[in-house]
Amino acid sequence: xxxxxxxxxxxxxxxxxxxxxxxxxxxxxxxxxxxxxxxxxxxxxxxxxxxxxxxxxxxxxxxxxxxxxxxxxxxxxxxxxxxxxxxxxxxxxxxxxxxxxxxxxxxxxxxxxxxxxxxxxxxxxxxxxxxxxxxxxxxxxxxxxxxxxxxxxxxxxxxxxxxxxxxxxxxxxxxxxxxxxxxxxxxxxxxxxxxxxxxxxxxxxxxxxxxxxxxxxxxxxxxxxxxxxxxxxxxxxxxxxxxxxxxxxxxxxxxxxxxxxxxxxxx
Amino acid sequence: xxxxxxxxxxxxxxxxxxxxxxxxxxxxxxxxxxxxxxxxxxxxxxxxxxxxxxxxxxxxxxxxxxxxxxxxxxxxxxxxxxxxxxxxxxxxxxxxxxxxxxxxxxxxxxxxxxxxxxxxxxxxxxxxxxxxxxxxxxxxxxxxxxxxxxxxxxxxxxxxxxxxxxxxxxxxxxxxxxxxxxxxxxxxxxxxxxxxxxxxxxxxxxxxxxxxxxxxxxxxxxxxxxxxxxxxxxxxxxxxxxxxxxxxxxxxxxxxxxxxxxxxxxx
Numbered sequence: 417x418x419x420x421x422x423x424x425x426x427x428x429x430x431x432x433x434x435x436x437x438x439x440x441x442x443x444x445x446x447x448x449x450x451x452x453x454x455x456x457x458x459x460x461x462x463x464x465x466x467x468x469x470x471x472x473x474x475x476x477x478x479x480x481x482x483x484x485x486x487x488x489x490x491x492x493x494x495x496x497x498x499x500x501x502x503x504x505x506x507x508x509x510x511x512x513x514x515x516x517x518x519x520x521x522x523x524x525x526x527x528x529x530x531x532x533x534x535x536x537x538x539x540x541x542x543x544x545x546x547x548x549x550x551x552x553x554x555x556x557x558x559x560x561x562x563x564x565x566x567x568x569x570x571x572x573x574x575x576x577x578x579x580x581x582x583x584x585x586x587x588x589x590x591x592x593x594x595x596x597x598x599x600x601x602x603x604x605x606x607x608x609x610x611x612x613x614x615x616x617x618x619x620x621x622x623x624x625x626x627x628x629x630x631x632x633x634x635x636x637x638x639x640x641x642x643x644x645x646x647x648x649x650x651x652x653x654x655x656x657x658x659x660x661x662x663x664x665x666x667x668x669x670x671x672x673x674x675x676x677x678x679x680x681x682x683x
Numbered sequence: 684x685x686x687x688x689x690x691x692x693x694x695x696x697x698x699x700x701x702x703x704x705x706x707x708x709x710x711x712x713x714x715x716x717x718x719x720x721x722x723x724x725x726x727x728x729x730x731x732x733x734x735x736x737x738x739x740x741x742x743x744x745x746x747x748x749x750x751x752x753x754x755x756x757x758x759x760x761x762x763x764x765x766x767x768x769x770x771x772x773x774x775x776x777x778x779x780x781x782x783x784x785x786x787x788x789x790x791x792x793x794x795x796x797x798x799x800x801x802x803x804x805x806x807x808x809x810x811x812x813x814x815x816x817x818x819x820x821x822x823x824x825x826x827x828x829x830x831x832x833x834x835x836x837x838x839x840x841x842x843x844x845x846x847x848x849x850x851x852x853x854x855x856x857x858x859x860x861x862x863x864x865x866x867x868x869x870x871x872x873x874x875x876x877x878x879x880x881x882x883x884x885x886x887x888x889x890x891x892x893x894x895x896x897x898x899x900x901x902x903x904x905x906x907x908x909x910x911x912x913x914x915x916x917x918x919x920x921x922x923x924x925x926x927x928x929x930x931x932x933x934x935x936x937x938x939x940x941x942x943x944x945x946x947x948x949x950x
Binding site for chain 1: 702703751769773778779781782783812813818
């Protein structure tokens with residue numbers, strides 16, 4: 417009765433769209449010293465389906481980094497329909513992790529390798545007093561930022577460059593193409609940096625926001641920032657902005673994986 | 684040396700503008716069964732000044748309710764300047780409570796009695812899947828709301844009315860004037876209800892949002908809502924919306940207490 421007709425379903429690969437508050441996690445990937453989004457998701461899958469599976473992610477997020485539209489994929493022998501994965505996983509997942517969507521994808525789908533674009537957002541609470549509601553969700557910069565100066569500096573970082581200065585230790589080619597690096601001011605006194613690229617170097621967004629804030633505080637000129645970019649000496653652009661302000665917003669693929677549109681998920 | 688010249692300062696009353704994440708608190712006012720914003724603030728004051736004082740609030744917020752612009756006042760013998768109260772209290776307060784501003788006010792200033800307006804905001808996460816980042820900060824309503832229907836119904840609740848149906852148990856006059864009851868849709872799928880009045884009945888905002896959502900889900904008509912208002916039978920309009928979606932945004936006074944403008948604080 418079963419078996420033959422359902423053999424096809426035994427090899428299904430499922431992609432899920434994930435939102436999480438990274439505060440309580442050691443990062444997206446499995447870590448020995450504490451909970452990760454990966455261990456949380458794999459444990460929910462085990463509870464839901466009985467499967468012991470490995471989950472892979474589109475983007476590696478560090479401890480304390482959040483996601484609105486992380487993409488993960490796994491193989492399953494379960495016959496659950498994708499909407500049942502959404503409901504079932506959300507039942508078992510901790511309240512700070514949620515599956516927003518689930519789709520059946522091809523057996524070759526690799527969320528990391530197949531991604532053709534990633535959008536990160538970095539939130540800055542630019543106000544005198546530390547934020548109570550946004551603690552761990554925005555970087556508190558108490559002195560007023562010169563936002564137009566950061567906007568001009570951000571623009572100078574767009575395009576194909578060797579970003580060695582704006583990354584952590586990395587063995588390999590450090591050339592990337594930043595499609596967009598944009599600073600905008602929100603009505604609540606918040607400042608947001610958005611960066612879009614096919615792929616980023618490790619810590620590239622946080623190590624770009626750090627020096628952009630230095631420019632906004634008048635401690636670094638745009639010329640100095642550009643000189644750092646051009647010299648391309650590893651990790652020379654200064655310290656990374658704190659993890660809590662960073663959000664992986666969307667991951668794009670050649671074909672729409674979740675719904676339609678260039679970008680998957682909403683923010 | 685001291686004493687005489689500074690006698691004036693011994694009676695100073697200070698007003699502070701407070702932001703807090705109410706998730707971990709039993710409410711603004713002192714409670715026997717757990718921490719309150721009041722106990723947190725009084726303890727920070729004791730640490731900063733050595734004073735054992737009672738703090739009074741503009742608005743009583745329930746367990747789990749948040750504030751962007753709560754106003755509190757206390758008397759102090761400390762000679763600290765208002766900016767030193769901001770810095771010093773923020774040093775001692777828990778990370779989920781922050782003082783945004785501090786001013787010297789008249790000895791007769793009563794943050795509750797003198798308030799001539801209060802603005803509350805209620806956030807609804809209107810999306811299929813429970814929110815991970817907004818857990819405890821918005822009410823998750825999974826089914827799509829008919830927002831125009833809620834907007835019309837909200838308008839019907841504006842003006843002077845007997846709001847007995849939209850309040851918890853209350854001994855006293857239940858007539859209030861709701862200056863504004865407005866529903867708006869945010870680009871991220873969030874729906875926000877804002878209510879403004881000189882004063883509100885206990886739980887009035889949450890007991891208004893509850894039935895408005897019933898209207899938005901098509902479970903109650905606007906006519907039925909208006910009939911409940913007119914019948915004015917205590918607590919008859921149905922259950923309150925959850926605490927976690929509610930924010931005390933601003934409290935207004937006849938004269939500007941914090942900076943200028945009609946409303947104090949920003950959101």
